[in-house]
Amino acid sequence: MTETVTEPSAAAAAGSKSEQAYRAVKARIVEGIYSPGYRLVLGSIAKDLGVSVVPVREAIRRLEAEGLVTFERNVGATVAGIDPTEYLYTMQTLSIVEGAATALSAPLVDSVAIARARAVNEDMRECLDHFDPVRFTQLNQDFHSILFEHCPNPHILDLVHRGWNRLASLRSSTFRFVPGRARNSVDEHEALLKLIESGADADDIEKAARLHRSATLDAYLAQAKTI
Amino acid sequence: MTETVTEPSAAAAAGSKSEQAYRAVKARIVEGIYSPGYRLVLGSIAKDLGVSVVPVREAIRRLEAEGLVTFERNVGATVAGIDPTEYLYTMQTLSIVEGAATALSAPLVDSVAIARARAVNEDMRECLDHFDPVRFTQLNQDFHSILFEHCPNPHILDLVHRGWNRLASLRSSTFRFVPGRARNSVDEHEALLKLIESGADADDIEKAARLHRSATLDAYLAQAKTI
DNA sequence: AGGTACGAAATCGTATACGATCACTATCGT
């Protein structure tokens, strides 16, 4: 439950150098080793990974299609930026697809999964006291991943993962961890679990899940206004 | 209003051969020249386009990331399949993102746009009498494109376009044109326009737009059951 | 006859090489 977010649609076998390059660069972006704005020079990456430029180039174009890097003709690739507008788009989209994923998954979440999710959520509460934002973020993903385990629509799940990856590259940026928001988040998680347990209407669950994400966005916007 | 669906996120300049190959192959898939299951041989496509295999390979990997082709290591690429499950996933996802796009765009649709959309919808009604499914499908996209013209979230619009592209490759397959469904569709369009004109609640608009897409899926499922 | 092993052809995967394009600097002219 602490593994990195993986795209279920990605080719399974990891053998090819192209695949290797794709995974390596993606990991470096998601883990924050390559920060937004970082210049991805084909030759350097190729030498770094011990492969030639062709597979690296291919990998980077694929990452471009996922929105993780931007590409400019004859200039090169950079890790995708973090301007507030882009953040807003991503969060809004996530609120929609996460809402849908939660609602679709809800009927398939059994009591065991609920218990596991609740345990994760309690760990998150713990993190609040010890102020451990990195772990908090990871547990947050774990929490939702549990709810999505039996999501009946892999396409939607894929969109959720793409959004998460995009946000991951913003880690340790301005957007991280709005003060006071985190505690609300934990409470909303608990409320969401209760809703699912009670077999609430799909619409209600969807709305709750959406608001959960929107609230984080709103908190950021409110904070941004005061700066 | 009759142009092909274009991805706003795609790199603007079309100059490079890689870009050329990408557009060419994508167009052939969307236009149905390459049907699902069609084997995409790198060398052949390269010779066909007058470029080498490297840019073609890159283009195909990008199309893979968009879900238009499937790729297998050391075997090759084929135009993405059409099994009913995949169709269900795509339609369900479309219902969600189209619903969101419609609701977000609604406040920004002015009376001129409404009038244009209504005109397109009347053309669609026309198509029903002359039985012109190809034009009907195109006009249907035009109709929704008008509503999405000022969509405030380009990411969501991008997801809509991806869904459309995916469905386009299914044209002239089993999934096309469930009898009797098309007329309902036109009526739903008119109802949707009235909702938007009246400045209805975003939730109501979203729900209506969702159902509009879901109904097509349901019609297909009902038909599939009888076969 | 059916199945298996071998071999050839097709195709993929990537390294290398070279031409094209861009950014940056230094020089020249005003």
Add this chain to the structure above:
DNA sequence: ACGATAGTGATCGTATACGATTTCGTACCT
């Protein structure tokens, strides 16, 4: 001194070439 321009280095873009892998047909064995 300031701006324009040419030169230089870095990087991208793609053609070509060759090794690796798969697929398919054929001959052989049981």
